[in-house]
Amino acid sequence: MSEEEKTKKNIEEEQAKDEPEDEVEVNVAMLKAENITLKKEVDELKATLDLLKTKYGQAVDLIEDDTKSRLIAEIAPKTSTPEGILAMKSVEDLRAMKKVLDTAKVPAYKSGTPITSVKDSPQAKLDNMYEDYKKKTWGKNKV
Numbered sequence: 001m002s003e004e005e006k007t008k009k010n011i012e013e014e015q016a017k018d019e020p021e022d023e024v025e026v027n028v029a030m031l032k033a034e035n036i037t038l039k040k041e042v043d044e045l046k047a048t049l050d051l052l053k054t055k056y057g058q059a060v061d062l063i064e065d066d067t068k069s070r071l072i073a074e075i076a077p078k079t080s081t082p083e084g085i086l087a088m089k090s091v092e093d094l095r096a097m098k099k100v101l102d103t104a105k106v107p108a109y110k111s112g113t114p115i116t117s118v119k120d121s122p123q124a125k126l127d128n129m130y131e132d133y134k135k136k137t138w139g140k141n142k143v
Contacts, residue, residue, distance in 0.1 A: 067091055
């Protein structure tokens with residue numbers, strides 16, 4: 001072999017050695033660039049996730065407050081518990097109270113007193129007394 005052939009052979013061998021190293025370096029550089037891009041995307045997604053979690057929490061609170069106010073509006077007329085105390089209770093407690101109040105029988109009332117027997121009720125006695133009084137007093141004026 002001549003020296004030119006040896007030199008060509010050495011150059012070819014060196015190029016063969018250099019090419020894989022260059023390709024590896026290029027691949028590493030490309031992967032690093034892709035990694036940086038992916039990290040940016042992950043950071044953006046984390047920010048979006050945090051924002052969505054915050055909005056979800058606000059929505060849950062809003063729905064719970066709405067449910068609570070609706071339950072309080074339904075319970076308040078049926079009980080003597082102040083609305084401030086009802087507002088402190090949880091939604092589950094309010095639902096349980098509503099269920100109990102819905103199944104309970106409300107006694108009949110006439111002028112604020114429970115009626116056991118119409119004839120024996122205090123209001124009936126008062127009405128009869130008033131009727132008697134009207135007859136006595138008005139009856140005297142007419143004569």
